[in-house]
Structure formats: C-alpha cells, structure tokens
Amino acid sequence: MARIQIPLLAVDGGGTKCLAVFAEADRSLLGTGRAGSCNYQGIGEAAAKQEVIKAIRAAMQEVCQRKGIVAGQAEWEVACAVFGLAGLDTGRDREIIQQMVAAALSELSIQVNDLIVENDGFAALLGATKGGAGILVIAGTGSIAYGINGAGTTARAGGWGHRVGDEGSGYWIGKQAVQEVLRAADGRSGVTQLTGLLLTHLGLDHVEALFNWAYSPDFSVEKTADLSPLVSLAAEAGDIAAVRILQKASEELALAAQSVITKLALGEVPFTMILQGGVLQKHDLLRGMVVEQIKSIAPKVQIDMENHEPIDGVIAKGLAYLEKRAQAQ
Template structure:
C-alpha cells in the first residue's frame, strides 16, 4: 500500500448500475480511480453493497492510509434509516480498505449528480431513466429533492411508470374496458409473446423486473410519434409528472427569477426529444432565464467538489478541469 500525504479527497459514486471511486489532491491531481458493480443496497442488499464498495476501495491503484474528506454519493439514501445504514457501510468499508478520513459526507446520488452537472453552482436537475427524481440547489446552498421514491409508489414520469401505464392499458383493452390502440401489439412484439395471457403469466413470473418494464418505454415513444392516441396520452402524463416535479423544486427554492442552470438527464429524456423539449418549455415558463446545458462534470466530480469544499474552501475552475483530464 502506497502512503500518501494528507490533503487528499476521496469520492465514491455508488449508483444503481455501477460504482466508481476517485482520489485527488487539493489541486486536482488525480491519484487513483477504480470502477465496480451496482451498489444500491435497496436492490442488492446491505451485505452485497458492503462487498461491492469494499472491493471498489481495495482496487484503488494508489491507496492512501488517510484522506482529509471522503464523500459518498449513494443511490438509495432517502431516509434517516438509510443514512444510519449507509454511514455504517461507509465507515466499515473505509476501515476494510485501511483508509482513515477526517471528514465523512454522505449524499443522495441525485444531489451529487446535480452538483457535478452544474459545476457546483445553483441549478436544477431532472433525471428520468428507469426511475425519476428532481433535485435543486439554490445560490445560498439550500437543497431540495422531489420525487424519486422508487418504483413501488413514486418515480412518476420514469421509464418504469411509462411501461406500467402501457401494461395496464393492454390488460384493459384485452377485457374490453378500453378501446384498442397499438400498445398491446407492440408490447407483445417487444416481449416476443403471442397473446395477453402470456403477458399476464410474465407479470407474475420471476422474469418480471422494474428494468424489463422500463425497457418498454422506447416502443411507446415510437407509437406516440406515429400518432397512437393512447401512447400519446401516456407520454403526456409522463411530461406532466416531470413538469410538476420541476415546478415544485423551482417553487420551493424560489428559483423563478434566477439564471437557472438546468440539466435534463437519464435515458428517457435522452431518447425522447419531444418530451425533452416540452419539459424544457414548461420549465422556461416558470423560470424564463433558465438555460439548458449538458452536465458539466460527471457525478463523481460532484462528489469530489463537495469534498474539496469541505476540506479546503474555495475550489478554482482549473482544479475541476485538472481532475477531468486525469480521469482514465
């Protein structure tokens, strides 16, 4: 194990599909980088999350015995109980990797994504992928999140919700409650099924998953583009939900009159330009000076930025650019 001088910051981005760790000096020199598998403890269990993060930290090529600040950006950090569980995970995995830290910060992965996306300024982030969430940071540092409560009772406007709306409609057309649209045929085609009975079997089989439902969304988008009335209704509902999430963040942080850096991210918003443009339009109605830009930095740099600020104070733009240049 290489010994490093103090003043270094470690960021861990522990997401639902992959995780990474990045170590840098106060001046932005990248000292180590590693990648690993999914790490959301709600999906894979606490024990597996510990294993994944321990392995991630142990695979850092240049491992310090101590850092000034360790920042964990964590999928599944939603409640006090999550914070308790994940603080223990962070403390124990750092110990297992023999890394001491002066400060330990835990943030929801959405918030770290937003801070990276805006380079640490005030801003608004809407993510719509398999799940959905809206996060905002005000100039005075206040933070707000809306939505993102998971597939069971939240994630409105997400790929999962679009897929479930389509599945419910298919069943309602099958028994005659709603008139036929193109949706049922498209779902069966996507799933390689012959009829709705196979669909019902699948719904209650072990093959059913949140991801496999969200995977239906692109086919619904194509149908909507081709004028299918019910597909359009479903996509419109998703738009309304995402617009409401954005409006709620803008209202709670009083961002209407700010030069709002807005980032629209996630597979659903990347794939559907109609949805992205309509959502941008509805945000601009509420915050006329809002401007839309891709994320400036990835989530892991958002985590480092928080750590650098917590341990050293002012972070110059050159520092973040140096970090970006140093990521393998």
C-alpha cells in the same frame, strides 16, 4: 510500513455502478476503481458494502502501483472522503448507509479525518452546475428532481422508488404501457399499437401471456423500463394511448421540477435545468413536453442536455470542503 496520505477519496455509487477515485488537491487523479451497483435498497446492505469495498480497493491498488508500493503494506490516511450513494432518501437510510460506509472503510483500514455522505443525485447536481443555481431532473429507470439556489440551499422532489413513486420514469412509462394493453384487451379503451409492440418485444403470443409475464420471475423493474422506448415509438406514430402516457409522464416530471423551483424561489431568476437519464436524453417528444411546461413557470431557465459525470460533483464537494477548512485554520 509505508504511509500513504491523500487529500480526497470520492465515491459515486448508484444503482448501476460504483466509481471510486483518490485525488490530489489540484484535482489530479491518483487511482480509480469500479464495481457494480451499491444501492442497498436494491441489493441489500451486505452486498452494497462489498461493491463499495471492491471499487475503493481497486483504486487503492492503482495508487500503490503509481507510488511503487506493495499493496497491503501501507497505512492509509485520507483528509476527506465524500460518498454520493444511491438509496439515501430518509433519515433511516442515512443511518444505514453511514454505518455501511464506516464498515467498508474499517475493513479497508483507511483512516478518514472527515467523512461526508450524500445522496448520489446531489452529487450529480453539483457536478453539473459547478456550484451555481440549478435543477437536475433525472428520468431513467427511476426519476427524481434535485435543486440548489444561489445561497446554497438544496431541495428535492420524487425519487421514492418504483413501488410508490418514480413517476415519469422508464419503469413508470413501461408499466403504464402494460396497463394500456390490458385495458384495450378488456375493451375499456380503444385499440392501441402498444399491444403489438409489447408482445413482439417480449416474444409473447397474446395479451394473456403479457399478464402472466408481469407476475412471473422474468418480470423486473429494468425489463419494464426497457418498454418505454416503444411508447415513444407508438406516440410518434400518433397512437392516442401512447401520447396520453407521455403527456402524463411529462406532467409528473415537470411537477417534480416545479416543486423544487418553488422551494428554492427560482421561478423569476436565471438558473440551469439539467435533464439527464435515458428517458429525457433519448425521448425527444417527452423531453419537449417537459421543457415546454417548465418554461411556462420559469421563463429564465436555461436547458442543459450535456451528460455530466456525477463523480465530478463528488470531487468538487470534497475539494470545496478542504478549501473551506484550510481557510478556517
């Protein structure tokens, strides 16, 4: 039986997709595989494990094709495997995800000499900063802020999920929009353009139907997040309720960033702040509000709007670990 020895297995697994790559020490890729969401908090541990397996197995097949080896007829040894996975927020999460990863590797019969498991947000941060000091603020369906300083110390704020957190996210903004429509219908606030925009978008005839939708099987976090562009549209037209929502969202995102800045003592030193996620990438008004607030507390910040690939951070972390280990030997 052939023996395949590879320096690095890198896996980036989020709420939308799972990407697995095998790489050489010079960063050249040997195999790539993709699968769906592997956030166990959203789809369950068993389903998440299967998506991880699917992505890695596809990458393994590509490696075998390159090497001219029949898939399933090789022994696999990986020097270092790094997993950046969504849903790793607490100590309990780490236990569950590490067990899930170990089970996936066992099922695939891959021997891993050194295993590193991190939150996917930290992987994205490392990919964006290339090891330098920086803060990553993500506002997509959910929201979170990560940071790293020059000493390598890391910190985070937010990211507690849609039920109890994710302030400033697409879901949070969409939920606020629904609430504003209901408040207006009650007469607890003024008339808002959001009423017509939301009803049209959802194909509903009246506000009561919006209430029914919110408690129906059709409701979802993703569909609620899809309402957030309507808030930006209304705000740009001067709608008071929409502007109020975006202002509050910007304050929450800036507060998360400020918390990380304070923890890492970055307020008076140069650092990069990376803004990622659909909300910050596409909503110009909201992004401007966030940037203005951050610059008021961290005047030396540099804003980076490039869409960095999280897998690059996972690979960088694994290769840095291998290099450090080699130097120690």
